């Protein structure tokens with residue numbers, strides 16, 4: 278049995294959250310939170326399979342995992358599951374150009390036992406991932422709880438400048454569940470993306486991102502000037518993409534999420550089309566473009582609800 282990856286709760290205020298969550302231990306590890314999609318990798322009958330969040334074997338992630346991972350790991354440790362984030366631009370779910378990644382990479386952040394879902398301690402996991410040559414999330418260090426808030430504040434500031442997402446704070450022994458904390462810039466990037474598709478994205482997703490800004494601004498005791506900047510950035514992230522989307526739709530365009538995948542085999546493309554269709558995702562695929570030994574395929578994921586809602590507004594319907 279392969280367990281689902283456990284939900285990671287969020288710290289809204291760093292200092293009290295760290296003290297309360299990790300009250301029984303002295304030091305914590307801080308790792309980078311990569312922004313992509315969650316994948317569990319295992320081997321079935323000697324072949325690697327990649328499972329996404331809902332428990333589906335994704336044909337695209339599977340092709341990538343087979344390409345990126347050393348199969349020896351699964352032969353040597355048949356009872357272990359690799360957990361990581363698929364990140365990069367050739368990404369059908371969360372495309373990001375913020376990392377120095379050419380296509381799609383798989384960053385390991387956890388190794389757990391099958392059945393129980395028990396995780397390996399951070400250092401043991403990192404050593405093992407290194408032995409097999411896996412890419413892994415960055416470790417910023419192990420800090421005492423007293424110094425952690427200050428250190429994380431500085432890390433978040435730096436990560437924010439390059440639009441990286443944030444950090445996950447972990448018990449070195451992995452007995453206590455980790456917590457996450459993210460940068461304002463990443464928050465705003467999420468909002469910019471989401472408000473273009475304002476009627477397709479859940480309201481909780483939007484609301485929670487606004488609330489995070491309030492708590493972060495409070496904890497960091499920002500100057501009036503920094504606060505103004507934050508307000509402006511938040512407001513622009515919400516309104517600009519919406520206004521752009523409405524303008525596009527007025528011109529008769531449909532708003533759609535543009536993503537791309539890069540495959541070695543066109544069979545993977547066929548399987549991936551079927552996979553999206555079965556998940557009820559309305560997507561249009563361009564003709565494959567040959568790039569070296571690979572095929573690049575551009576995909577438009579249609580956001581039907583936002584299009585329909587906006588068109589109805591143009592016709593004068595009421596909200």
Ligand code: ATP
Pocket residue numbers: 282283284285308309310311312314315316361362386414445457
């Ligand atoms: P869920 O926790 O259900 O995925 P969510 O989409 O709100 O909900 P995120 O805010 O993205 O979750 O945060 C949790 C996710 O962060 C994990 O599921 C994992 O895919 C990802 N992640 C990225 N880097 C790390 C890391 N270093 N350690 C643990 N998880 C990480």
Ligand code: MG
Pocket residue numbers: 311312313314
């Ligand atoms: Mg995520």
